[in-house]
Amino acid sequence: MHKKIVLTNGLRVILVPRASTSAFTVLIAFKAGSIDETNDIAGIFHFFEHMTYKGSKKRKTPYDVAEYMDSIGGEHNAYTGKEYTAYYVKASSQHFEQALDFLSDNILHPLLPESEIEKEKNVILEELKTYEDIPQDKVKELFEEAIFGESKIGKPIIGRKDSISAISKEKIKSYQDKYYYPENAVIAIAGSIPNNENKIVALIEKYFEFISSDLTLNRRAIEKVYGKRxxxxxxxxxxxxxxxxxxxxxxxxxxxxxxxxxxxxxxxxxxxxxxxxxxxxxxxxxxxxxxxxxxxxxxxxxxxxxxxxxxxxxxxxxxxxxxxxxxxxxxxxxxxxxxxxxxxxxxxxxxxxxxxxxxxxxxxxxxxxxxxxxxxxxxxxxxxxxxxxxxxxxxxxxxxxxxxxxxxxxxxxxxxxxxxxxxxxxxx
Structure with a gap:
């Protein structure tokens, strides 16, 4: 069984309790993927995903972020797709509030230090080279180019060398403000979760306090696709x-x-x-x-x-x-x-x-x-x-x-x- 709750700010929350486990996962996904990017800034959502673990309001450095997760014995990760970006924490049920605190602070309050942005450009450019050197993965990317052509759905999630190099703090913040708002997000919590819906809602409202926005759900126009065969x-x-x-x-x-x-x-x-x-x-x-x-x-x-x-x-x-x-x-x-x-x-x-x-x-x-x-x-x-x-x-x-x-x-x-x-x- 599951329950869907829509908060007053438009954030959708889905609770999926499972009594058979002592662990839980909290995941937040945004309707913000590579198909929402312009060519000049291709790869920016993937880049921002990386930057959410480079220091936040409460945990100033990448080490502080990593050490905090180690201290609660949890796992965290994030991934960017063509239609979404998602972040999650998986931990034992005793650390429920700490997981919400960690996830929200990283995503909503990243520091985005210029020095880390420049370092991460090099990291992602090396990641790009890695894809080029793994033909069994690269060939899938080429197939999507063959079938979808130059359309947004046919372009790689990671971006290109020139677009990655052009990313700046201002551009990241602009895209974050444009797409990271409550009506454009879903939180799902599954596993061993508190048997108190009001408590869960109160904690989510406490930690996921978005900057106020009058934006609604990202509605995408269906683009015309012409493949290369x-x-x-x-x-x-x-x-x-x-x-x-x-x-x-x-x-x-x-x-x-x-x-x-x-x-x-x-x-x-x-x-x-x-x-x-x-x-x-x-x-x-x-x-x-x-x-x-x-x-x-x-x-x-x-x-x-x-x-x-x-x-x-x-x-x-x-x-x-x-x-x-x-x-x-x-x-x-x-x-x-x-x-x-x-x-x-x-x-x-x-x-x-x-x-x-x-x-x-x-x-x-x-x-x-x-x-x-x-x-x-x-x-x-x-x-x-x-x-x-x-x-x-x-x-x-x-x-x-x-x-x-x-x-x-x-x-x-x-x-x-x-x-x-x-x-x-x-x-x-």
Whole structure:
């Protein structure tokens, strides 16, 4: 069970008590992600996320921040996405108030010292280099460029070298004031929490006292997206990393459950089609996996693999062939049942983790503006039929997009390999 409370300042609070644990997680998420940034300041939300742990009103230095969290035996972290930024603390229930104090002070009262800003620029530029040196991660970024083009949703969260270098204290404060206000945030608290709702609300009102604002929830216009179809990066690597996929709708679509099941059947497990054929039968890859990426208004299903530099063409043809076999041969009931059971199992496991619960409730409310408890998800998965999944397969498995990193990858070679010639399936 959960309860949603809206405070007088517009801040939404979601309580998810769990008696089976002695720990809790408090997470606050803001509807402020990389798609809200302008090109000249790309990466500023990710930068601000870093700066919230560099000194605050109560804890002046990075050491003071770290030492305080150690003193209560807790964990803290933050992450920036394309549609949000989130911060959390996870600790034992006896430190409930200290966690709220710590989180609010870091986010609402960061000192943003100029010396730390300059140091953090170097840190993030090194982080940027790290991404460039990890092709299995970088290739996903290139795939989003291929499928979303120059749109905001297609650009990397971390920003670019020039935009990171241009960040200043004034620009950070400007973006903080514009997006970090109560109506644009959700706090979720899950796990072992006080059995006194009034006490919890009083503590949140005490510590999360935002600067007054007349702003309302950040409403984003849906931008037009024009993909590049194929993006490649030639790089000296021991293996080539590839991503092949197709556009679908995002998380607000009524087809969401069928799309999740389709991706799971295609390549979301060790018994899936991609794993069984690309790895086990053909021996083309150690790692191969298919997933559904679901932003609110945009989405895609894509398969990633790391393959021998001499077998890129064969691997791409084989991945496209597996997609097309879904259309020519259809699905079977056993695959659908297994996919549902995998979701049932992962939901049951995730519900034991207060961090997962806090994140799930907060981000669903923030992005979708609704609450869908994890235990309710399975009921909806169970309503999806094989025909439902085949309908979305027929609708979306077409117009393939590709990204690749390796020493000999090229657009000219990839283009004919992702040409689609499938025949629609008819459910038996």
């Amino acid at each position: 194929i993006v490649v990066k030639k790089q000296k690597t021991e293996q080539s990393n590839i991503v092949i996929g197709f556009k679908v709708l995002g998380s607000e679509s009524k087809e969401w459950y069928a799309l999740k099941l389709l991706a799971k059947i295609i390549g979301g497990s060790m018994s899936s089609r991609m794993f069984n054929n690309i790895r086990e039968k053909l021996g083309l890859a150690y790692f191969v996996s298919t997933s559904y990426c679901d932003y609110r208004n945009f989405g895609y299903i894509a398969t990633r693999a790391g393959v021998d530099n001499d077998k890129v063409d064969l691997a791409i043809r084989s991945i496209v062939n597996e997609y097309q076999k879904v259309l020519t041969g259809g699905l079977n009931d056993r695959e659908l049942l297994n996919a549902k059971e995998m979701f049932r199992g992962s939901i049951a496991i995730d519900m034991e983790d207060s961090e997962f619960l806090a994140e799930d409730y907060a981000l669903t409310e923030l992005i979708e503006e609704k609450i869908e408890p994890p235990e309710e998800l399975m009921k909806k998965y169970d309503t999806i039929t094989r025909k439902d999944v085949e309908i979305v397969a027929n609708k979306y498995i077409k117009d393939f997009y590709a990204a690749a990193i390796g020493p000999r990858v090229s657009k000219d070679k990839i283009a004919p390999l992702i040409t689609n010639n499938q025949t629609p399936i008819t459910s038996k």
